[in-house]
Amino acid sequence: MAITDVTWRSSGACQGLDAEIFYPENEDHADFALSVCEHCAVRIACLNYALDTREQQGVWGGATARDRRKMLRQRRHTA
Numbered sequence: 001m002a003i004t005d006v007t008w009r010s011s012g013a014c015q016g017l018d019a020e021i022f023y024p025e026n027e028d029h030a031d032f033a034l035s036v037c038e039h040c041a042v043r044i045a046c047l048n049y050a051l052d053t054r055e056q057q058g059v060w061g062g063a064t065a066r067d068r069r070k071m072l073r074q075r076r077h078t079a
């Protein structure tokens with residue numbers, strides 16, 4: 001899937017929810033967003049998009065920004 005292809009977004013479990021839920025001021029308050037992502041059919045596409053675009057903010061694909069930074073570090077170490 002090309003990085004510019006974001007058609008998966010319309011199938012996200014977060015559709016219709018308040019976007020602020022996915023951008024908590026404190027990542028320790030991301031539990032509700034993470035629980036929505038857990039049951040999302042496009043979670044992997046969403047996570048890959050956020051990793052590939054180095055998305056700095058919010059919960060994407062069941063991962064907080066902190067989680068994604070860790071994943072990117074691991075990716076670099078295994079590359």
Ligand code: SF4
Nearest residue numbers: 012014037040046061
């Ligand atoms: S994984 Fe989470 S943020 Fe991504 S589309 Fe699904 S519900 Fe929305």
